Amino acid sequence: METMLTVDKLGKSFKDKQVIKDVTFDVRKGEIMAILGPNGAGKSTTIRNIMGILYPDEGTISFSGHEAIPRYKIGYLPEERGLYKNVKVMDILLYLAELKDYPLKKARERALSYLKKFDLEGQENSSVEELSKGMGQKVQFISSIIHEPELLILDEPFSGLDPVSQELFKKEIRNLAENGTAILLSSHQMNLVEEMCDRLFMMHNGERIIYGDMDDVKEKYANFKCTIRGKNDQRELAGLPQVERVEQDDDTSMLYLAKNVHAASWLKNLPESLSVQELSIDRISLHEIFIDIATDGNIAQKEGAANA
Template identity: 65%
Template sequence: MNQTLLTVDNLGKSYKDKQIVKDISFSVKKGMITAILGPNGAGKSTTIRSMMGIMQPDEGDVQYQGHPKQGVPHQKVGYLPEERGLYKNVKIMDIILYFADLKDYPKKKAKARALEYLKKFGLEGKDKVSVEELSKGMAQKAQFIASIIHEPELLILDEPFSGLDPVSQDVFKREIRELADNGTAILLSSHQMNLIEEIADDLLLIHKGKTVIQGSMEEVKEQYSNYKCTIVGENEASLFENLPSVQSVEQDGNRTVLYLEKDVHLPTWVTHMPQASIIQEMTIDRISLHEIFVGIATEKDLMKSGGGANHA
């Protein structure tokens, strides 16, 4: 059982008369990746900033394991904010060492780690280059290195994949997973479901400032990711609407998607496919985290309750 490092209870934050975050509760464990997901404006960054003390929450408790005071001890935490920003005319190595110094991390050790990470991230030989000479993706890598240079117990990443090309996204994913496997507790926010689906252990999906789904990746998949069957061919949607275990049918051109009931027995179900159907391609898989996300964001019911995850 992984040890809980951070606990957030009933966090709430309002701006003027509008409540941005309400009753958000979750925990972050050592060696695990917890993801806060939601559409833009859902309250992800407000949750993180309130938790970090960057803004003062109106209500709720934030408790870091072994820390006597409320809130997060900044020496033990690495933070990559959504709004990236490094001093443009300062050399990369100087910036990284500056962040290490802020955390009271030994300079010699920080420099060795920085050179190692620059090489790992394809920035070898760039240590004396100023930030303004870097591409956006390279600057983001440098800021990521600065956030982990002091070997934080807890790493908080707000939209870490934003603006990265697919190759750099893969580099970040591998590094985030490796950090977690080595014991770092990681909390990240993102709206890029496909990337989160590959690396997250626990999920908190928020919409309009409230928790709508919470649980481990396995629980969420088990509870909400019903099967779907995608058929490519010139068919009428009505051909499939009365098939057993079909909840709904969606059609886009020659692509028909059948959303199936949770307890469908697939080998038996396939035998009911109409003889008149035209099938050029057919795939059966679970609905993705992205589809769950879109279903919540558009308040469209693609899911049926049941299982271990919490649905608020």
């Protein structure tokens, strides 16, 4: 798969504090790549260096093998929204398309098509300040893709969206990837990241912690968890083989299993006296991996970084 964006050994400091160190990853054509980390991890600084808003102290950023990234080939949805509030929706979309040297006639056609797709038909003459937060988010998203970018950077794209609008965004982001757009996505909504992304790059304290295919990361870092609904003694469950810890919430018990447990074989350890109304076994979620790292847990320290 063709590599569109390459970030190699990126470093950036502000005064005496190094904010990012030796950050290295790539984004490939037609994939959705997640860049993740707790607040202060260095995600925004990394994105701003890619966008040319900041300049790195160390390392290189290249696009399709070239050091200079043509601005018209990049779409950017920032976390902090910046549309002119007193400007009409169509005017702002055409203005931003013109800044990317995109043909205005084609931009108008695409704008009308996307406004209809995102349930904003008839809003082209409304000012941005007249729109709800969710509607404004849709217009901001349209502005980032109206010029058909080859690389799309999305920073918290689902912010302010209701579930229906989230589904619209998810569908469109997948469509863009299927049509060859390279997408770098930053979000704190781990369930959506886990559902949508092909690979991930997770940062903490300015450095890479985890990097790899989503499935490989889950296999390497996400041990199995068995959830049992039924009234059971926590101490008895904790004494079962290969159970690292047990958490209980009312009549639901969550058994966190040791690494490399063979799930089907482990189930044979459950005693017949166990109260089971429902039982499921799966790997811990990306959300739980994220929480472990954000709270200085030991997932990454025990395993090291996964390589793509």
